[in-house]
Amino acid sequence: MMAPAAVLFLVFFVLPLCQGVGISMTDWNGFSEEKNFVGFANFIRFFSDKRALHAIQVTVVFGLVSPFLLNVSGLFLALLVDSKRKSRVLLRMIIYLPSIISPLIMGYLWTLILSPRTGVLDQILQRFNPSLSFDWMGVPDKALWLIIMVNVWQFTGGPMMVYLAGLQSIPKDLYESAKIDGAGRMQAFKNITWPLLYPSAKINIFNNIIGSMAVFDIIMAITMGGPGYATESLSIYIYRQSFNGFAGYATAIALIMFLIIAVPIGITMRWMKNKEIEM
Amino acid sequence: MKRVKKWAAAITVFITGFIFLIPFYIMFYLSLSSPGDSIAEEWFPRALMVQNFREAWEKASMGRAMVNSLVITVGAVLLLVFCAACGGYGAARVKNKINRMIFYIMVLSMMVPGIINTVPLYIMMRRINGINTYWGMIMLLACQSLPFSVFLYESFIRTMNSSLEEAAIMDGCTRFEAFWRIVFPLLKPITATVVIMQGVGIWNNYAQSVFFLQNQNYHTIPLAISTFFRPMELIIICLPPGRQLVLRLLQWFF
Structure with missing residues (x-):
């Protein structure tokens, strides 16, 4: 019964991964017949490649800040819409709406809003005061934060839904008994809601870290890694290197990227394991 | 006290909804606006340029x-x-x-x-x-x-x-x-x-x-849109942004 799944998985995942380890130790350019074994040279080269190290920095900042913000806003919004009232149910749908649209499309939409001079935001600002202008996209330090904000705006609906499901599975009588025992709302949240949301938080943190560390579309749409290569993530760097005739090097970076993702995932897994609560 | 709380909740709900909907309104506005329109001046496009959709559809196949x-x-x-x-x-x-x-x-x-x-x-x-x-x-x-x-x-x-x-x-x-x-x-x-x-x-x-x-x-919709959008600066100067946005709107509908 496992056969169709196993075959598909083997051919399109396991085999390429194994092959990748081999390719990462060659200087192959991806097109020619020539392929020389270079050992760990690609990995050594990586750590003296300034652009690659910068890409790590971008990936790590994006990959940690954005899950954090996604979870904070997701939890806040879940608490806000956790009600049967029609307005809240409608709000749920509105918040979830951007998540189902391609990040590429949303990225383009936001460029039209945020870009300097021609952007909608800039035009509105200038109407109020001509000296005001909004040019975060062109400033290396700020562009990444802009992308993070757009990303959180777009994808916060997912974590919200997971937290909402978690919230709705908490038995209501727990709150009643807490109230009888004299607990305030903050105390009830801290001692009942939050601990019982750990499983939801675990799923969210996992998904968001994996998704954010591999970020590709939204950066491509908003800045294409620019200005310069200020917002170039590892995924984009891999994409560029593999098209520029450095297939071996690109594969080596991909393997390093996996290790970089494994570290925060491992830490959260460890941290979460001790906090699991039995109902 | 209870009344204040109720209002605070209602306002929070309203503002949140606004934050999540406004980009979609901007998309709607830009996709239907003609070249001279600016959202800073008028909150609704002067003439509804439905032909933007047709043009974009053909241009990006x-x-x-x-x-x-x-x-x-x-x-x-x-x-x-x-x-x-x-x-x-x-x-x-x-x-x-x-x-x-x-x-x-x-x-x-x-x-x-x-x-x-x-x-x-x-x-x-x-x-x-x-x-x-x-x-x-x-x-x-x-x-x-x-x-x-x-x-x-x-x-x-x-x-x-x-x-x-x-x-x-x-x-x-x-x-x-x-x-x-x-x-x-x-x-x-x-x-x-x-x-x-x-x-x-x-x-x-x-x-x-x-x-x-x-x-x-063999281009799928995201690819078709991205090739259409790539020479970004050029297109933004040459065409009203509406036409590019139409594409995004299209994808949203289908």
Whole structure:
């Protein structure tokens, strides 16, 4: 019964991964017949490649800040819409709406809003005061934060839904008994809601870290890694290197990227394991 | 006090809704505006330029892209549901060592983002002539969503009562028949989840299609839009932004 799944998985995942380890130790350019074994040279080269190290920095900042913000806003919004009232149910749908649209499309939409001079935001600002202008996209330090904000705006609906499901599975009588025992709302949240949301938080943190560390579309749409290569993530760097005739090097970076993702995932897994609560 | 709280909640709800809707309004505005319009001056486009849509549709050959996206998404989702349901069933019910191992490897592989495999996958696809083909892309995308879907099916099937299938097998069904005729129809809620969640992901896929569908004739919607948008500065100067935005609106509708 496992056969169709196993075959598909083997051919399109396991085999390429194994092959990748081999390719990462060659200087192959991806097109020619020539392929020389270079050992760990690609990995050594990586750590003296300034652009690659910068890409790590971008990936790590994006990959940690954005899950954090996604979870904070997701939890806040879940608490806000956790009600049967029609307005809240409608709000749920509105918040979830951007998540189902391609990040590429949303990225383009936001460029039209945020870009300097021609952007909608800039035009509105200038109407109020001509000296005001909004040019975060062109400033290396700020562009990444802009992308993070757009990303959180777009994808916060997912974590919200997971937290909402978690919230709705908490038995209501727990709150009643807490109230009888004299607990305030903050105390009830801290001692009942939050601990019982750990499983939801675990799923969210996992998904968001994996998704954010591999970020590709939204950066491509908003800045294409620019200005310069200020917002170039590892995924984009891999994409560029593999098209520029450095297939071996690109594969080596991909393997390093996996290790970089494994570290925060491992830490959260460890941290979460001790906090699991039995109902 | 209670009244203040009620109002505060209502205002929070309103502002949140506003934050999430305003970009969509801007998209609507830009897609229907004519070249001279500016949202800073008027809150509604002066003339509704519906021809923007037609022009954009033709310029980016959206018809073609729509067909491609549809073929790839439907194909990949069908393949995915079949493989994942069978796989999940196997992992949950036929508990031998090989099945458990395959299942655990799949679960672990969920931690590996797709881009890591791209270069070796590209080489393999070129060897088997899978680049710029529907079937290549279908198999690739189905495989990418496979681990999570198998995981979903497995956890659902494990909570199900197995007496129905056992009765069917007793009556002479093979294992596969018992699964396909009895268990699979009961899996509807999970199938719906998989179709919606993974279907949206496959429909929107860009990171993989940009590598494996370089031929214009096979461009899916995200690719068609991105090639249309790429010479960004030029287009923004030459064309009213409305026409590019129309494309995005289109994708949102379909």
